[in-house]
Amino acid sequence: MKNTLRIGAVAASAAIALAACSAAPEETPSETATETAEAVDYKACMVSDSGGFDDASFNQAGYEGLQAVSSDLGIEIATAESEGESDFAPNINEMINQGCDLTITVGFLLSQATVDAALANPDSSFAIIDDLADNDFDGTTDAPNIKPITFDTDEAAFLAGYAAAAASQTGVIGTFGGIQIPSVTIFMDGLLAGVNYYNEQNGAAVTVLGWDGETGSFTGDFSDTTKGQSTAQGFIDQGADVILPVAGPVGLGAAAAAQAAGNVWIIGVDSDWTLTAPDYSDIILTSVMKNMGPAVYDVVSGSVDAEFDVTPYLGTLENEGVGISDIADGVLDDAVIAEIEEIQNGIIGGSISVTP
Amino acid sequence: MSAEQTTAKAVEEQDDRSVLRQIAESSGLVVALAVVASIVIGAILVVLASPEVEEALGYFFSRPADTFAAAWEAITGAYTAMFRGSVWNYNGDTFVQQFRPLTESLTMATPLIFAGLGLGIGFRAGLFNIGAQGQIIMGAMIGGWVGFAWDLPWGLHLIVAIIASVLGGALWGFIPGILKAKAGAHEVIVTIMLNYVAANLIAYALSTDAFQLEGSDNPKSPPIAETAQYPLILGDSFRLNLSFLLAIAAAFGVWWLMERSTWGFRFRAVGANARAARTAGMNVPLSIIGVMTIAGALSGFAGSSQILGTESSGLTAGVAGSFGFDAITVALLGRSRPLGTVMAAILFGGFKASGPALQVQAGLPVDIVLVIQSLIVLFIAAPPLVRFLFRLPAPSREKVVAA
Numbered sequence: 207m208k209n210t211l212r213i214g215a216v217a218a219s220a221a222i223a224l225a226a227c228s229a230a231p232e233e234t235p236s237e238t239a240t241e242t243a244e245a246v247d248y249k250a251c252m253v254s255d256s257g258g259f260d261d262a263s264f265n266q267a268g269y270e271g272l273q274a275v276s277s278d279l280g281i282e283i284a285t286a287e288s289e290g291e292s293d294f295a296p297n298i299n300e301m302i303n304q305g306c307d308l309t310i311t312v313g314f315l316l317s318q319a320t321v322d323a324a325l326a327n328p329d330s331s332f333a334i335i336d337d338l339a340d341n342d343f344d345g346t347t348d349a350p351n352i353k354p355i356t357f358d359t360d361e362a363a364f365l366a367g368y369a370a371a372a373a374s375q376t377g378v379i380g381t382f383g384g385i386q387i388p389s390v391t392i393f394m395d396g397l398l399a400g401v402n403y404y405n406e407q408n409g410a411a412v413t414v415l416g417w418d419g420e421t422g423s424f425t426g427d428f429s430d431t432t433k434g435q436s437t438a439q440g441f442i443d444q445g446a447d448v449i450l451p452v453a454g455p456v457g458l459g460a461a462a463a464a465q466a467a468g469n470v471w472i473i474g475v476d477s478d479w480t481l482t483a484p485d486y487s488d489i490i491l492t493s494v495m496k497n498m499g500p501a502v503y504d505v506v507s508g509s510v511d512a513e514f515d516v517t518p519y520l521g522t523l524e525n526e527g528v529g530i531s532d533i534a535d536g537v538l539d540d541a542v543i544a545e546i547e548e549i550q551n552g553i554i555g556g557s558i559s560v561t562p
Numbered sequence: 563m564s565a566e567q568t569t570a571k572a573v574e575e576q577d578d579r580s581v582l583r584q585i586a587e588s589s590g591l592v593v594a595l596a597v598v599a600s601i602v603i604g605a606i607l608v609v610l611a612s613p614e615v616e617e618a619l620g621y622f623f624s625r626p627a628d629t630f631a632a633a634w635e636a637i638t639g640a641y642t643a644m645f646r647g648s649v650w651n652y653n654g655d656t657f658v659q660q661f662r663p664l665t666e667s668l669t670m671a672t673p674l675i676f677a678g679l680g681l682g683i684g685f686r687a688g689l690f691n692i693g694a695q696g697q698i699i700m701g702a703m704i705g706g707w708v709g710f711a712w713d714l715p716w717g718l719h720l721i722v723a724i725i726a727s728v729l730g731g732a733l734w735g736f737i738p739g740i741l742k743a744k745a746g747a748h749e750v751i752v753t754i755m756l757n758y759v760a761a762n763l764i765a766y767a768l769s770t771d772a773f774q775l776e777g778s779d780n781p782k783s784p785p786i787a788e789t790a791q792y793p794l795i796l797g798d799s800f801r802l803n804l805s806f807l808l809a810i811a812a813a814f815g816v817w818w819l820m821e822r823s824t825w826g827f828r829f830r831a832v833g834a835n836a837r838a839a840r841t842a843g844m845n846v847p848l849s850i851i852g853v854m855t856i857a858g859a860l861s862g863f864a865g866s867s868q869i870l871g872t873e874s875s876g877l878t879a880g881v882a883g884s885f886g887f888d889a890i891t892v893a894l895l896g897r898s899r900p901l902g903t904v905m906a907a908i909l910f911g912g913f914k915a916s917g918p919a920l921q922v923q924a925g926l927p928v929d930i931v932l933v934i935q936s937l938i939v940l941f942i943a944a945p946p947l948v949r950f951l952f953r954l955p956a957p958s959r960e961k962v963v964a965a
Contacts, residue, residue, distance in 0.1 A: 251922070256880060284921075284922045284925075285921070285922075286917075286918050286921040286922050286928070287921065287927075287928050289883065289884065289917065289928060289932075290880045290883035290884060291873055291878055291880040291881060291883060292670070292868070292872060292873065292883045292885075292914075293883075293914075293917060293918070295801070295872070296666060296915065296917070296918045297917075297918045297921075297922075299918070300647075300918035300919060300921075300922045300923075301922060303651075303654075303659065304922050304923065314780050314782070315782070315878060315880075318785070318875035318876065319875070322875070341775075341785075343775075343776075343777045343778065385765075385781060386769055386779065386781070387779065387780050387781060388778075388779050388780065391779070426762070426765060
């Protein structure tokens with residue numbers, strides 16, 4: 207036992223020593239100087255909610271957008287994760303102390319803290335993802351220097367709902383959310399409306415489990431995948447063969463249940479799940495994409511050289527802020543796919559309403 | 563139950579108690595060394611987490627000095643950021659910016675002082691109460707509801723809201739107390755379960771119209787009325803509010819209760835040896851209920867300092883943060899004594915307050931602070947380990963617990 211340990215230790219140190227043998231970089235002061243001169247003098251910062259930047263959901267998507275814009279434009283970035291509610295205000299305040307030109311906060315929980323900071327620091331710019339920063343509900347943003355970034359996800363979910371209804375053999379579709387908040391239920395609203403539209407157009411009677419426009423199934427958090435699995439299993443037991451889980455990583459539990467059951471499709475959310483969850487790529491019907499990364503990219507890059515524009519950013523089908531990914535091959539007839547494209551044009555044109 | 567079994571059980575119980583007591587009463591030197599040891603290990607982790615060090619290690623044999631320079635920079639960067647974030651920001655432009663970190667540390671320490679005091683009473687009475695989290699949530703929920711739903715004049719509103727918070731917490735402490743005293747249910751299990759009950763209860767409450775802002779479906783309550791908020795004691799530039807002074811007052815109160823009053827004597831006697839206390843004619847069940855209820859009430863105070871103080875923009879499911887669990891560490895670190903608890907809470911408040919600076923200025927994951935905190939607990943829970951690390955002699959005799 208002791209010998210194995212020793213051999214292991216020798217091997218490990220040899221590996222480290224070998225890895226450490228490469229040559230030292232040349233000292234190149236002139237090059238570094240030009241690099242700093244090229245860099246843009248702009249600092250964009252981001253504060254997460256308690257999900258953290260590895261939540262496989264909106265915090266992560268926003269973070270990736272920020273990193274992309276930083277490497278493309280050479281601007282400085284700073285990020286802070288919040289452990290809980292009591293970190294929001296200190297984190298935002300720290301960003302201001304560090305001279306951030308633009309501070310992006312993620313999620314409705316940070317709404318009030320962002321508004322407070324924006325009012326106290328009128329010279330700084332702020333943006334908030336998934337919230338209108340309108341805590342008095344008068345229809346306008348509460349501070350003049352906040353840009354809300356929101357998404358009409360129901361437009362894309364409508365298309366997914368139509369596709370789901372067309373793909374379903376059993377005529378039953380399931381959906382559940384993480385927590386009943388507007389940024390979650392908007393997916394479910396869109397799905398329900400899309401299914402209803404399919405029924406109207408084709409005289410079908412596809413039903414939706416888990417959401418009726420008012421109440422529905424929610425697992426209670428965005429982390430416990432076993433709840434996603436058991437909720438999805440419940441739907442499958444009731445005959446559902448297409449499931450839309452709107453709960454971040456909890457949805458992976460639903461995908462596991464679907465894979466185990468066979469013949470059940472999953473609709474991904476936020477990003478294209480055939481890419482982000484490749485284990486399940488063969489059971490992903492389509493994904494309702496909410497392109498938060500590109501939105502953050504646009505907001506930051508747009509404000510680097512120009513005046514900060516506080517006009518709310520609203521992701522729609524039209525500006526490709528939301529959309530659905532390619533539908534799995536061979537599931538739907540070409541005619542149905544053409545119909546979906548037509549519906550997409552109808553939604554953009556305003557002839558089809560996505561409210562259920 | 564045969565006499566033999568009873569004796570065996572009593573011995574077991576005695577062992578149980580003495581382990582807890584050993585942890586709670588570890589000497590001041592061990593506590594200080596535990597902090598030092600965890601800061602040293604924290605420094606190693608900081609070095610390992612630093613991308614600059616990793617880069618320099620790649621060519622360690624060509625230019626080893628780079629590695630040490632990068633490592634030193636990472637360590638000093640982290641600990642100076644910690645200092646600037648929690649004590650004194652010497653880079654600040656104005657006095658407010660320079661002084662603010664200290665007030666933030668005290669603000670973050672306030673709920674920890676309250677909850678830590680309550681837990682400390684329990685530890686000294688031999689009750690391992692894990693329920694501060696649930697008690698804080700209940701206090702914040704009920705006090706918050708009074709704060710935003712009721713309409714009372716200035717002054718009175720705050721007092722009523724505080725009392726509501728305290729009663730909410732006390733109720734959540736009373737339940738495990740009476741279950742332990744009357745039914746023998748173990749307080750660890752009951753309090754852990756009540757934490758879940760409270761967490762889900764607040765999630766449910768926030769999904770009802772009574773707790774939601776009109777016109778919104780978000781699980782967040784309306785803001786607390788200004789009449790029910792703790793007044794700021796250092797002006798608008800700082801978040802430190804009246805609840806900090808109340809926490810200090812509570813520490814004095816707990817000291818008096820435990821050291822000077824008959825009740826405190828009973829609590830300590832029960833903690834030292836429940837059997838002897840019963841033989842001496844003390845009402846053990848009543849003491850257990852009393853300890854748990856007072857602990858709950860103090861945690862309820864912690865809830866009020868959150869919802870009526872720093873989190874007054876509205877009640878959410880995360881109102882208690884991780885204060886209830888951190889308070890366990892605080893109470894252990896403070897050796898369950900009021901003064902120690904206050905000091906430990908301020909240390910932990912400083913850790914918490916330095917989180918943003920660590921992340922933003924030093925670019926470190928906030929988890930490193932959690933690791934340092936967790937290491938402190940680990941070392942305090944194992945005094946022999948600290949003695950071994952620092953080659954301290956074992957104590958010649960068990961410390962006599964004055965009951």
